[in-house]
Amino acid sequence: MSVTQIQRRIAQLQRQLLALGPLHPGSISEQYNVCGQLACHCKDPKISQKHGPYYQLSFTWQGKSSTRFLRAEQVEPMRQKVANYRRLRELMGEWVSLAVERERAERARAKQQDGD
Numbered sequence: 001m002s003v004t005q006i007q008r009r010i011a012q013l014q015r016q017l018l019a020l021g022p023l024h025p026g027s028i029s030e031q032y033n034v035c036g037q038l039a040c041h042c043k044d045p046k047i048s049q050k051h052g053p054y055y056q057l058s059f060t061w062q063g064k065s066s067t068r069f070l071r072a073e074q075v076e077p078m079r080q081k082v083a084n085y086r087r088l089r090e091l092m093g094e095w096v097s098l099a100v101e102r103e104r105a106e107r108a109r110a111k112q113q114d115g116d
């Protein structure tokens with residue numbers, strides 16, 4: 001890729017980053033629980049019908065791990081936020097790769113000019 005192409009792609013990534021909506025790190029998991037009631041179906045080993053699913057969000061940020069339970073109506077918006085965060089990481093990763101490539105391309109060009 002030429003420096004111009006790299007610059008164009010970086011500008012495109014910057015626009016995509018600006019267009020990202022709400023985001024949140026982490027992943028969502030489903031939990032099935034057994035309750036405290038003695039005769040509940042959730043303890044029957046034959047049917048094994050536990051309560052749930054309950055959704056929880058787990059994430060680590062600045063060295064601290066957290067888990068948050070999500071209400072049913074929070075699950076889909078949180079899935080979108082988690083997807084946006086993943087997208088942010090992808091876009092940033094590509095930007096950094098391009099920055100490294102651009103540096104290399106510029107050095108190679110400068111070296112070529114020195115040789116002339």
Ligand SMILES: [Zn+2]
Nearest residue numbers: 034035040042
């Ligand atoms: Zn139960």
